[in-house]
Amino acid sequence: MPTLSEVAALREQVVHAQPDVLDATAAGWTRASAQAAAVATGAAHVDELTAQSFRNGGAVYDAAAATAATRAALGDSGAHLDQVGRALKVVADELRATQTGVFREWTDLLLELDAINQQIADLSGPIPRTITPDPVARAAELHAQADQALARHGGAIARLVEAYDAIVVNRSRTFSDIGFGDPATDPSAPASAPPPGTPPAQVGAWWQGLSPQQRDELIRDEPTVIGNLDGVPVAARDQANRFSLGHEITRYEGKQQAIQAQLDQLPPTGVRQSPAAGDLRNDLTAQLTGVTTRLDALNVINARLTASDPRPAYLMGFQPDAGRNGKAIVAVGNPDTADNVVTSVPGTYATLNTLSGDIKHSEQVALSASAAAPDKQTAVVTWLGYDAPQSIPVQAGQHSFADAAEVPLRDFQDGLRVTHQGVPSRNTVFGHSYGSTVVGQTARDQPLNADALIFAGSPGVGVDHVEGLHRPPGTVYSTTSDADVIGWTHSPLLGVFDDELGHDPSAPEFGAHVFHADPTGDHGAYWNRGSPSLRSFGRIAVGLEPD
Amino acid sequence: MSYSVAGLAQGAAGHQDVAAGAEGVISGLLGLGIPAAAVGTVPAAARFGAGLERARLGIGRAVAAESAKRLDQARRTAATAQLGDQLVGDTTRIAQQASTGSSIAQGMH
Numbered sequence: 001m002p003t004l005s006e007v008a009a010l011r012e013q014v015v016h017a018q019p020d021v022l023d024a025t026a027a028g029w030t031r032a033s034a035q036a037a038a039v040a041t042g043a044a045h046v047d048e049l050t051a052q053s054f055r056n057g058g059a060v061y062d063a064a065a066a067t068a069a070t071r072a073a074l075g076d077s078g079a080h081l082d083q084v085g086r087a088l089k090v091v092a093d094e095l096r097a098t099q100t101g102v103f104r105e106w107t108d109l110l111l112e113l114d115a116i117n118q119q120i121a122d123l124s125g126p127i128p129r130t131i132t133p134d135p136v137a138r139a140a141e142l143h144a145q146a147d148q149a150l151a152r153h154g155g156a157i158a159r160l161v162e163a164y165d166a167i168v169v170n171r172s173r174t175f176s177d178i179g180f181g182d183p184a185t186d187p188s189a190p191a192s193a194p195p196p197g198t199p200p201a202q203v204g205a206w207w208q209g210l211s212p213q214q215r216d217e218l219i220r221d222e223p224t225v226i227g228n229l230d231g232v233p234v235a236a237r238d239q240a241n242r243f244s245l246g247h248e249i250t251r252y253e254g255k256q257q258a259i260q261a262q263l264d265q266l267p268p269t270g271v272r273q274s275p276a277a278g279d280l281r282n283d284l285t286a287q288l289t290g291v292t293t294r295l296d297a298l299n300v301i302n303a304r305l306t307a308s309d310p311r312p313a314y315l316m317g318f319q320p321d322a323g324r325n326g327k328a329i330v331a332v333g334n335p336d337t338a339d340n341v342v343t344s345v346p347g348t349y350a351t352l353n354t355l356s357g358d359i360k361h362s363e364q365v366a367l368s369a370s371a372a373a374p375d376k377q378t379a380v381v382t383w384l385g386y387d388a389p390q391s392i393p394v395q396a397g398q399h400s401f402a403d404a405a406e407v408p409l410r411d412f413q414d415g416l417r418v419t420h421q422g423v424p425s426r427n428t429v430f431g432h433s434y435g436s437t438v439v440g441q442t443a444r445d446q447p448l449n450a451d452a453l454i455f456a457g458s459p460g461v462g463v464d465h466v467e468g469l470h471r472p473p474g475t476v477y478s479t480t481s482d483a484d485v486i487g488w489t490h491s492p493l494l495g496v497f498d499d500e501l502g503h504d505p506s507a508p509e510f511g512a513h514v515f516h517a518d519p520t521g522d523h524g525a526y527w528n529r530g531s532p533s534l535r536s537f538g539r540i541a542v543g544l545e546p547d
Numbered sequence: 548m549s550y551s552v553a554g555l556a557q558g559a560a561g562h563q564d565v566a567a568g569a570e571g572v573i574s575g576l577l578g579l580g581i582p583a584a585a586v587g588t589v590p591a592a593a594r595f596g597a598g599l600e601r602a603r604l605g606i607g608r609a610v611a612a613e614s615a616k617r618l619d620q621a622r623r624t625a626a627t628a629q630l631g632d633q634l635v636g637d638t639t640r641i642a643q644q645a646s647t648g649s650s651i652a653q654g655m656h
Contacts (some may be wrong), residue, residue: 025581032575036610039568043617046561050624053554066618070613074569077606084602091586091595161589168591175598546582 001147004113007154011362012160014098022092029085036078043071069332070525074168079195087171090224098164100254102157104261109153116146139209158291170221175478193218193225200411203231204418211326219243230415234336245302253294258397260286262397293353294320298358301330311366313359317412323387326352329412330368333379336419340378340426342371343413343450345405347457349435358382365430366529370537377543385412389434397500399462401434402441409442413449428541430454430524433486436461436478437501443469451475452540455512455528456533457486460501466511474513479541480506481517481525515546555628562621569614576607 008260089214120142123135174192194203207215218226219240226232227240263284266277304313317329319411333339342365346358362380369378386405389398408431416427429450431439441450441459447470455478456460463469466476480487490504505512517533526533536546559576579600 007594011559013589014587016584018582018585021581025579025585028575028579032572032579035568035575036572039565039613041615042561042568043565046565049554049561049619050558053551053558054627056551056554067616068614070609073609074613077572078611080602080606088581088599095587165589165591166586168586168589168595172595172598176601191630302552470577538587 002150002154002158004150007106007109007150007157010157013161014095014164017095017099018279019092019096019099021383022088022095025132026085026088029081029088033078033081033085036074036081038077040071040075045072047071058115068421071199075423082196083174083192086225087174091160091168091171093168094164096198097251097254098160100258101160104106104254104258104373105153105160106158109149112149112153113146116142116149121392125352143467191220193229198231200231200415200418203229206230207236224319227315227415228319230411231418232415233333233419234314234334235314235381237316238314241318241367242305244318244320245298245305245315248318249295249302250290252298255291256288256295259284270377271385278519288316294326297353297356301328304330304356304359311363317383317385320352323391325350325387327385327387328352328355329383329385330355330362331379331381332359332362333377334377335381335416335425337377338379338420338425339376339423340373340428340541340543341414341416341420342378342380342428342430342537343383343409344380345383345386345429345431345438345494346388346438347431347435348389348392350384351390352384355382355384358384361432361527363536364529364543365537368534368536369431369541372535372538372544373542376542378538380541383412385409386438388484397435397459399441399500402438402462405438405481406442406445407437410448417449426451428463430456430537431458431461432456433523434459436505440502440505442468443471449546452477453503454478454537454540456517456537457484457523458505459486460491460503461505462502464510466505476505476512477515477536477546478505478510478512479515479517479525479526479536479546480504481521482519483521483524484517484525488525515547552628555624559621559625559628562617562624565620566617569610569617572610573607573614578604578611598640616637 027324032326044181046493087153121138123139123142139478151248194206210218219236220243223240223243227244229237229365242370263281266281266284269281276533301315305315307313311333314331314334315328316331316335317327319327343363344358344362344365346354346361350358359382361384366378366380368415369376369380385408387401389401413427413429417424429439429443429448431437431454431457436455437460438450439453440458440463443453444462452475453469455476457480458478461469469476485506490507503510506514508514515533518528518531521528521531521533525531528534532547539546578599580603583592583596586595
């Protein structure tokens with residue numbers, strides 16, 4: 001049974017720590033990483049220029065070789081700086097969550113003990129205010145309640161601090177792994193994940209070289225890295241991300257409770273209160289709404305992942321704090337074993353909070369593909385691996401959102417090929433609305449690892465003709481409903497997106513294989529059951545021609 | 548043969564820039580320590596703090612080595628460029644004194 005002073009000592013271990021300082025320092029390490037990378041790039045350029053100049057002069061002096069070792073070390077330093085920055089950020093986040101939890105448990109404990117003490121004091125006062133048949137037995141009962149409260153809240157605090165300590169231990173291993181620690185004193189140090197930007201093929205080779213124990217340790221210790229690493233098999237990513245999702249749900253539940261507790265302490269509505277209290281209530285209410293919306297969205301994703309469904313779901317990516325609105329990748333069916341894989345990129349207004357609707361669309365495409373080829377397995381991935389625009393027409397008319405999505409989407413498609421088992425799957429990339437801009441631009445700028453592209457309700461795909469997408473003939477499909485307002489953006493009168501995002505890919509002169517959509521369907525009707533567009537999505541996914 | 552004196556001079560300046568950039572990274576690293584208590588006083592805190600310091604020193608040493616190497620390369624490359632300038636000047640003068648001077652001189656540029 002812990003004493004109050006023992007619980008207080010545990011609390012002291014985290015209560016004065018400074019997550020904001022860790023965050024600020026983490027940002028500094030990340031900045032230094034970018035700076036080192038830029039210097040390394042400049043160094044490579046200088047070496048090339050200098051070596052060329054020496055060679056032109058007939059000199060035998062190998063200028064590039066002279067700097068190769070230190071330049072490589074500088075490049076490594078950039079990656080190491082980033083690793084340290086990430087380790088600090090994780091510790092800061094965990095610390096903050098731990099402090100919140102410890103604060104809540106400690107406050108609850110003190111309130112409970114105060115209430116019990118008051119009752120004990122009442123029993124022994126000169127004029128008892130309560131009528132108790134057996135004050136001695138009642139006092140013993142109250143002391144037992146106090147012990148239970150100490151055990152309950154003290155235990156919770158101990159577990160929180162212990163879990164945080166384990167995270168600090170794990171992140172300490174980062175320093176050994178980057179080669180500046182002393183691995184000899186830490187034989188349990190697991191393999192470290194490859195640095196960001198490692199090509200998926202290399203990631204796949206690295207993963208294959210790990211022992212099952214090393215893989216398990218990485219999934220446990222680096223879930224946010226492994227879960228989002230293209231080239232790691234789907235099942236491993238899913239396992240890591242489910243851990244992160246559970247953690248995130250707990251974090252948001254804590255946030256929700258903390259805000260609610262603050263609201264409960266304010267004077268009730270309807271009672272006269274100061275303007276400051278009113279402002280605080282409004283602010284807290286807005287915060288509570290935001291937190292509750294996110295929590296609901298996370299729970300919906302979790303429900304789909306844990307549902308007993310003949311087509312199980314896999315969480316292939318989960319970065320709730322990435323970008324402006326969070327990122328996530330959910331597969332319906334396992335892309336590593338499926339015969340056909342569709343990657344579906346949602347468009348404007350897509351966020352982590354709206355992902356459940358996009359997953360439902362993917363379910364519809366999977367069903368349609370099954371209807372088209374009942375003996376084949378088709379997995380459909382909802383890919384929210386980018387920051388989607390959040391306004392029309394201002395953001396949705398800009399290509400910058402698609403620019404930022406190109407590398408992640410290309411790496412994701414490459415990763416699918418790396419981890420797929422057996423005969424290569426037929427891979428299709430589908431873009432709806434601004435998602436089609438993302439897909440088109442990515443294909444325009446470098447080869448995109450896919451057998452077919454589908455655009456639906458597109459504001460433009462970054463080129464004015466299908467030839468600009470560098471695709472084999474007959475592998476680009478497009479549809480736009482006559483009733484879809486997106487068509488206005490290409491009208492001769494408005495044409496607002498044509499200059500910025502490219503010509504309408506559903507126009508005959510673009511050169512794509514155009515297929516039918518319900519002429520009365522709006523911008524969100526392409527997945528409606530029984531619609532010609534949904535039927536065609538499924539047919540194209542399995543390698544058949546659209547209706 | 549075309550001795551790229553301008554390229555060497557540019558390369559020397561580039562090495563200087565790289566050295567300056569590396570020094571900038573080191574300057575940044577100097578401010579990236581954390582107070583011991585920032586992670587709290589959990590058992591692993593000391594290990595974490597010590598590891599972070601080792602990483603900072605190790606990376607700092609690697610970047611400093613690159614800076615020193617670049618300054619050395621800048622000196623070597625600048626000296627070669629200077630000699631190249633002199634060589635081109637001398638041989639051009641000699642060539643202009645010879646009967647086939649103009650063609651040789653052109654070849655040196």
